[in-house]
Amino acid sequence: MQTPDDLQKIWQTQTSYVPSEKEVKALWRKNLWNQWGYVALDVITWLAVIWFFPKMVTNELHIMQQIWLYTFLGLGFVYTIYFNWLRRFSFRFNVQTMDYLNLLTQQKQSDLTIARTSKKLIVFMTLAFFIWYPIFAYVKELSMHEFLISMLKSSVFLAVVGGLVYWWAHWFQNSSQRFLDKLANMRDLQTKSE
Amino acid sequence: MASLLKEYGALFDRVAAAYEANFAIRQELTQEIVFHVWQSLKHFRGDSQLKTYVLKIAHNRGVQHVSKEVKRIQPELITEDSATVSGADYEAEQAQQLNILMKTIRELPLSQRQVATLYLEGLSYQEIAEVSGNTQSNVGVMINRIKTKLQEALNHANT
Numbered sequence: 001m002q003t004p005d006d007l008q009k010i011w012q013t014q015t016s017y018v019p020s021e022k023e024v025k026a027l028w029r030k031n032l033w034n035q036w037g038y039v040a041l042d043v044i045t046w047l048a049v050i051w052f053f054p055k056m057v058t059n060e061l062h063i064m065q066q067i068w069l070y071t072f073l074g075l076g077f078v079y080t081i082y083f084n085w086l087r088r089f090s091f092r093f094n095v096q097t098m099d100y101l102n103l104l105t106q107q108k109q110s111d112l113t114i115a116r117t118s119k120k121l122i123v124f125m126t127l128a129f130f131i132w133y134p135i136f137a138y139v140k141e142l143s144m145h146e147f148l149i150s151m152l153k154s155s156v157f158l159a160v161v162g163g164l165v166y167w168w169a170h171w172f173q174n175s176s177q178r179f180l181d182k183l184a185n186m187r188d189l190q191t192k193s194e
Numbered sequence: 195m196a197s198l199l200k201e202y203g204a205l206f207d208r209v210a211a212a213y214e215a216n217f218a219i220r221q222e223l224t225q226e227i228v229f230h231v232w233q234s235l236k237h238f239r240g241d242s243q244l245k246t247y248v249l250k251i252a253h254n255r256g257v258q259h260v261s262k263e264v265k266r267i268q269p270e271l272i273t274e275d276s277a278t279v280s281g282a283d284y285e286a287e288q289a290q291q292l293n294i295l296m297k298t299i300r301e302l303p304l305s306q307r308q309v310a311t312l313y314l315e316g317l318s319y320q321e322i323a324e325v326s327g328n329t330q331s332n333v334g335v336m337i338n339r340i341k342t343k344l345q346e347a348l349n350h351a352n353t
Contacts, residue, residue, distance in 0.1 A: 007344055010291050011314035014211060018203030019225045021195050027229045099327070100254040104261065182261045 049073065064136040072125075079121065086110040101183060108180045115173035122166045126158055195232055202245070203228065205315065206252050212299050212311045213256035227255045246317070246325050253308050253325070260304070291348060298347040302340065309333060310340045 052069070055061060061069070087110060133154065137147040206227045207220070214220040231251045238247050299310050305326065312322045319337070323330045 007295065007341065007348075008314050008316060010288070010295050011208070013288055013292055014208055016204035016207040017217075017221050017224055018199055018207060019221070019228055021199060023225050024195065024199075024228045024232065027225050028232075031229070101257065104258060179261050 062136070062140055064132070064139055068132055068136070071128075075121070075125075079117075082117070083114055086113055105180065105183050108176050108183065111176040112173060112180065115169045115176060118169035119166055119173070122162050122169070126162055129154070129158060198232060198235075198248075199228065202231070202248055205249075206231070208315065209249070209252040209256055209311055210259075211296060212307055213259050215296070215300060223255070223259050226259070227252045230255050242324060243321070246321050249312065249315075249317075249325050253311070256308075257304065290351070294347055294351045295344060298344055302343070306336060306340055309336045310344070313337050313340065 133151060134147075137151075142150070207224045210220050210223040210227060214223050231248045234251045238244065299307055299314075302310055305328075308326050309322055309328070312325055317325070319330045319333050322328075322337075323333045326333065328336070
């Protein structure tokens with residue numbers, strides 16, 4: 001019969017791997033690059049908006065295009081605020097394991113909402129574009145040839161960009177759902193064992 | 195960083211071992227644990243022992259590791275606990291006992307797994323209660339159940 005001390009002795013016989021400072025710092029640098037990547041993405045997005053804004057206010061664009069762009073800009077603004085509000089759990093810090101599990105669940109539920117909303121937004125914007133564009137072509141009195149060519153170009157652009165965002169959102173939704181399922185399973189086991 | 199690794203590096207790897215059997219992935223988990231503990235040190239207010247604080251962070255990373263998808267190595271490439279059993283440092287019997295112990299611990303529910311690891315690391319009931327967020331009496335009950343399970347597994351293997 002093993003005594004408790006023996007159990008501790010057996011456990012302590014493990015040969016442990018201790019990572020080097022270099023390895024941990026490499027992980028830190030990778031993390032830092034990821035964070036800078038997100039910052040760069042935000043900066044590029046805003047630079048694009050700043051570059052485009054004067055074009056809108058100097059009436060270089062048709063009024064219908066301005067309406068579309070203002071709607072797009074407004075939605076983007078609301079979307080950013082909403083997503084950052086959802087991400088608020090990421091800034092919290094919890095040490096106790098049960099609290100940490102709750103925090104992880106909240107984070108993943110927010111991720112799930114972000115993914116679902118992104119997918120809905122892509123579908124909505126695509127539908128809105130296909131309703132808006134013929135009206136725009138009619139108001140601007142485009143010829144059928146011009147209309148079809150520009151519609152084709154816009155559709156290809158939308159399919160590529162929208163498709164990529166939709167694909168990302170779908171992947172993000174699935175991976176968040178799997179994470180949440182595993183968390184729910186662990187919480188269930190945790191409760192049963194107590 | 196150097197002092198953190200020197201003081202607790204081996205401890206973090208033993209915690210990682212309770213959450214991951216594959217040695218290559220376990221190494222990555224240990225690196226992640228060290229990284230997150232290092233990042234979390236700025237939140238340490240000194241209202242508990244540093245050891246119990248870092249253990250909380252380490253276990254939380256372990257929990258997250260179990261939840262998230264990890265890249266899976268092909269079964270034929272898996273060298274389960276290779277560093278712990280393949281060396282010439284251990285007698286075959288000791289290595290076998292350690293493997294059974296590790297396997298049994300990994301099969302425990304999350305809360306029991308955490309308490310088991312802390313108990314095996316030699317923490318007092320009070321410290322275990324502090325890390326796990328349980329009461330001391332609850333910890334006592336859990337440890338008795340865990341010991342019974344671990345001893346049964348070892349005895350079963352010996353017969």
